[in-house]
Amino acid sequence: MENIDVLITTPVNPYLEQELDKRFNLIRLWNYPQKQEFFKNHSDSIRGVVNNPWHPADREFIDSLPALEIVSSYSVGLDHVDLGYCKGKGVKVTNTPDVLTEDVADLAIGLMLTTLRGISECDRYVRSGLWKKGDFKLTTKFSGKKVGIIGLGRIGTAIAKRAEAFNCPISYYSRSEKPESNYKYFPSVVELASHCDILVVACPLTEQTRHIVNREVLDALGPKGFLINIGRGPHVDEPELVAALVEGRIAGAGLDVFENEPHVPEELFGLDNVVLLPHVGSGTVETRNAMADLVIGNLEAHFSKKPLLTPVV
Amino acid sequence: MDPQDHQQPELRQVLVLQPPYVFNIHEHLFTDRFHVLKAYDSPLPTRDFLHANAQSVKVVLCSGAGPITADVIRDLLALKLVVTDATGVNHIDMAECGRRGIVVTNAGDVYSDDVADAAIGLLIDVMRRITSGDRFVRGGRWPTSREYPLGAKSFDVMVFKLEGKRVGIVGLGNIGSRVATRLEAMGCIVSYTSRQKKQSTHFTFYPNILQLAFDSDALVLCCALTSNTRHMINNKVMKALGKKGIIVNVARGALIDEVELVKCLVEGEIGGVGLDVFENEPNAPRELFELDNVVFLPHAAAFTNESFYDVAQVMIANLEAFFTNKPLLTLVNNKF
Numbered sequence: 145m146e147n148i149d150v151l152i153t154t155p156v157n158p159y160l161e162q163e164l165d166k167r168f169n170l171i172r173l174w175n176y177p178q179k180q181e182f183f184k185n186h187s188d189s190i191r192g193v194v195n196n197p198w199h200p201a202d203r204e205f206i207d208s209l210p211a212l213e214i215v216s217s218y219s220v221g222l223d224h225v226d227l228g229y230c231k232g233k234g235v236k237v238t239n240t241p242d243v244l245t246e247d248v249a250d251l252a253i254g255l256m257l258t259t260l261r262g263i264s265e266c267d268r269y270v271r272s273g274l275w276k277k278g279d280f281k282l283t284t285k286f287s288g289k290k291v292g293i294i295g296l297g298r299i300g301t302a303i304a305k306r307a308e309a310f311n312c313p314i315s316y317y318s319r320s321e322k323p324e325s326n327y328k329y330f331p332s333v334v335e336l337a338s339h340c341d342i343l344v345v346a347c348p349l350t351e352q353t354r355h356i357v358n359r360e361v362l363d364a365l366g367p368k369g370f371l372i373n374i375g376r377g378p379h380v381d382e383p384e385l386v387a388a389l390v391e392g393r394i395a396g397a398g399l400d401v402f403e404n405e406p407h408v409p410e411e412l413f414g415l416d417n418v419v420l421l422p423h424v425g426s427g428t429v430e431t432r433n434a435m436a437d438l439v440i441g442n443l444e445a446h447f448s449k450k451p452l453l454t455p456v457v
Numbered sequence: 458m459d460p461q462d463h464q465q466p467e468l469r470q471v472l473v474l475q476p477p478y479v480f481n482i483h484e485h486l487f488t489d490r491f492h493v494l495k496a497y498d499s500p501l502p503t504r505d506f507l508h509a510n511a512q513s514v515k516v517v518l519c520s521g522a523g524p525i526t527a528d529v530i531r532d533l534l535a536l537k538l539v540v541t542d543a544t545g546v547n548h549i550d551m552a553e554c555g556r557r558g559i560v561v562t563n564a565g566d567v568y569s570d571d572v573a574d575a576a577i578g579l580l581i582d583v584m585r586r587i588t589s590g591d592r593f594v595r596g597g598r599w600p601t602s603r604e605y606p607l608g609a610k611s612f613d614v615m616v617f618k619l620e621g622k623r624v625g626i627v628g629l630g631n632i633g634s635r636v637a638t639r640l641e642a643m644g645c646i647v648s649y650t651s652r653q654k655k656q657s658t659h660f661t662f663y664p665n666i667l668q669l670a671f672d673s674d675a676l677v678l679c680c681a682l683t684s685n686t687r688h689m690i691n692n693k694v695m696k697a698l699g700k701k702g703i704i705v706n707v708a709r710g711a712l713i714d715e716v717e718l719v720k721c722l723v724e725g726e727i728g729g730v731g732l733d734v735f736e737n738e739p740n741a742p743r744e745l746f747e748l749d750n751v752v753f754l755p756h757a758a759a760f761t762n763e764s765f766y767d768v769a770q771v772m773i774a775n776l777e778a779f780f781t782n783k784p785l786l787t788l789v790n791n792k793f
Contacts, residue, residue, distance in 0.1 A: 246620045257578030264588040270753035275739040280755045285763035287570040309642030406599040413595045420594040428618040
């Protein structure tokens with residue numbers, strides 16, 4: 145398949161590039177700073193694209209690649225791909241479900257612990273020499289806190305299982321109740337937020353879930369409540385969140401995602417009760433490689449006319 | 458409180474030489490119920506205060522900041538009970554207590570959840586580079602590394618998955634067993650070493666730390682500091698753990714040979730550490746301050762609002778039990 149042109153949009157993983165290089169004629173979009181130039185000269189031959197949440201496959205992009213047959217996204221989230229348009233044009237789409245579930249769930253728990261127990265704040269306290277001047281303050285216990293999960297899919301369920309080991313009572317909001325789960329269901333996010341200590345966003349980003357965490361939800365979460373976001377930045381009304389944090393209307397937040405990555409509201413940099421991460425939910429060596437293997441496996445399957453491994457469209 | 462058992466606070470004398478940590482927030486819970494004699498508030502030197510005021514005192518409250526030495530005990534002829542807000546009793550002369558028939562109550566397991574949580578928090582933080590990532594974002598470095606959003610070059614390559622990792626717990630007591638159940642839920646393979654194998658647990662027992670280190674990706678220290686465990690984590694154990702190995706210490710600093718630890722970290726002989734305790738607190742090794750694979754806590758693993766409230770409740774419950782001749786709740790087994 146070395147004569148098949150595959151475009152990779154962003155240098156997310158050297159292993160992925162190396163494996164793509166072995167199998168296809170790999171074209172690296174970042175080597176062409178003059179994008180217009182690039183699309184004029186190379187677009188007709190590109191049959192496959194490997195993209196990710198930072199490089200959308202919207203209408204314009206898809207239209208610029210007339211020979212495109214498959215978009216293989218290096219992610220499980222698909223809010224950055226115009227699925228309807230792809231389906232209409234017969235372009236296949238694949239993602240990377242399951243392999244990253246545990247890592248994202250682990251990070252959610254890690255963010256809960258680091259935020260409630262002030263681990264990063266403590267680390268700063270020691271490194272700056274403040275410990276020599278006095279003891280640190282008391283922090284908030286995590287075990288036993290009520291955890292409310294928005295979205296009880298693969299990731300939400302994995303988070304629940306972990307939090308249960310800390311004796312955290314689990315409740316959730318979902319489009320529909322899941323009778324097979326033993327957790328308490330709330331029919332609205334506001335009600336969920338009123339009844340939990342830690343609110344976790346773990347649902348897909350769609351038109352319906354954009355700003356699912358808004359001012360009303362933050363008010364319901366309250367001054368002793370914490371928000372953890374391992375979903376997508378646009379799940380949360382970010383200016384409202386920043387205001388709530390700056391004004392002390394919620395107790396703190398652990399955030400892996402933001403509305404306009406890589407930009408993070410600077411007001412947050414001065415707060416001690418937030419933990420800020422650069423979208424690393426799936427960012428472990430093992431998982432990145434497993435995601436890469438899925439991307440490659442899907443491309444290989446497509447170009448050898450075999451069934452796709454993890455098709456979405 | 459049963460009104461029939463209620464005694465006048467003045468008759469329920471409780472001596473305090475140095476205020477225990479719990480007094481910082483919950484002093485009134487004690488002074489509302491008991492007659493608290495504060496030696497530290499008196500202009501008299503301690504010994505004089507004890508001689509003048511405390512000859513009938515049966516109970517003393519203490520924490521690590523105000524040790525109950527043999528000398529203090531000898532000055533308190535009527536002493537029957539020592540109530541501490543700590544779990545450990547190194548600050549109480551247990552031999553002298555044993556000789557005099559004085560009993561001691563501690564914090565029981567009120568801190569165990571919080572210390573276990575801190576251990577897991579440190580482990581995840583080091584393995585997934587959470588504090589390091591927070592520094593990266595706050596330092597404004599994310600936008601300039603835009604080309605490598607998932608980290609290959611900009612952020613960190615040494616970030617590993619937790620699931621399937623072999624974690625060795627050193628000491629499977631109240632804290633270690635809670636660490637074990639939390640790790641199991643995250644898909645880790647849990648083993649432990651202890652003075653003796655625990656019959657009631659399904660985790661794999663290792664009779665010695667070196668073998669456990671060879672077979673582990675991470676070690677979590679949850680055991681007491683004794684003459685046998687001092688510097689148990691030495692160069693040999695660290696080399697056995699290996700270049701990707703992680704150590705978390707929420708027990709006592711002296712369990713680790715700190716000089717060797719610094720050397721191993723600086724030379725890349727182990728993968729990273731999360732430390733709540735150090736050999737010479739409040740000093741932490743400055744050589745480690747530039748490293749991204751180290752996370753520091755200022756001996757804070759036990760200290761939450763909730764645990765401080767809970768320990769006040771346990772201490773008061775022990776005091777109430779003593780003054781009403783009921784069984785004490787968290788009696789410490791005295792081997793003397």
